Amino acid sequence: MTLNIKYLTLFFFVVLFSCNSSKKSSEMEISKNESEMIEKGFQKAVVIFSENENACPYTLSVEGVDYLLDPVNLDKNFKVNQEKIWVSYRSLRMANRCNKATPVEIIEIEKRK
Structure with a gap:
């Protein structure tokens, strides 16, 4: 039973952090594109x-x-x-x-x- 709780907890953290990382990278890509366009x-x-x-x-x-x-x-x-x-x-x-x-x-x- 405790093994299932550990796997569920691990799965929850993996899903949580993977969603945030893609969001941050797309936001960074947009701001990078904006700064490049402004520089041009x-x-x-x-x-x-x-x-x-x-x-x-x-x-x-x-x-x-x-x-x-x-x-x-x-x-x-x-x-x-x-x-x-x-x-x-x-x-x-x-x-x-x-x-x-x-x-x-x-x-x-x-x-x-």
Whole structure:
């Protein structure tokens, strides 16, 4: 009987620690990926679609930026509402195409998990 309790206890600890280790490694992988992307000059952003007449159809909400961006060269593959992306861009010296967004040119863009 005590042998069964020992095996059950051992099994419980193996299951408990194996679950935590995989969770920690996946969290570490995500944070490593984030730091690599930031080092490469990318920023976290979300694509926003709007049907409003006075708004740009697609804008970017960039983390840490208080205003929306109007990407003049957004690829059709990224024209998805609430698409999470990594983006590298440069500001453009041109008149705004819509009221609430600043025009930018996308240098690089990737989907974010």
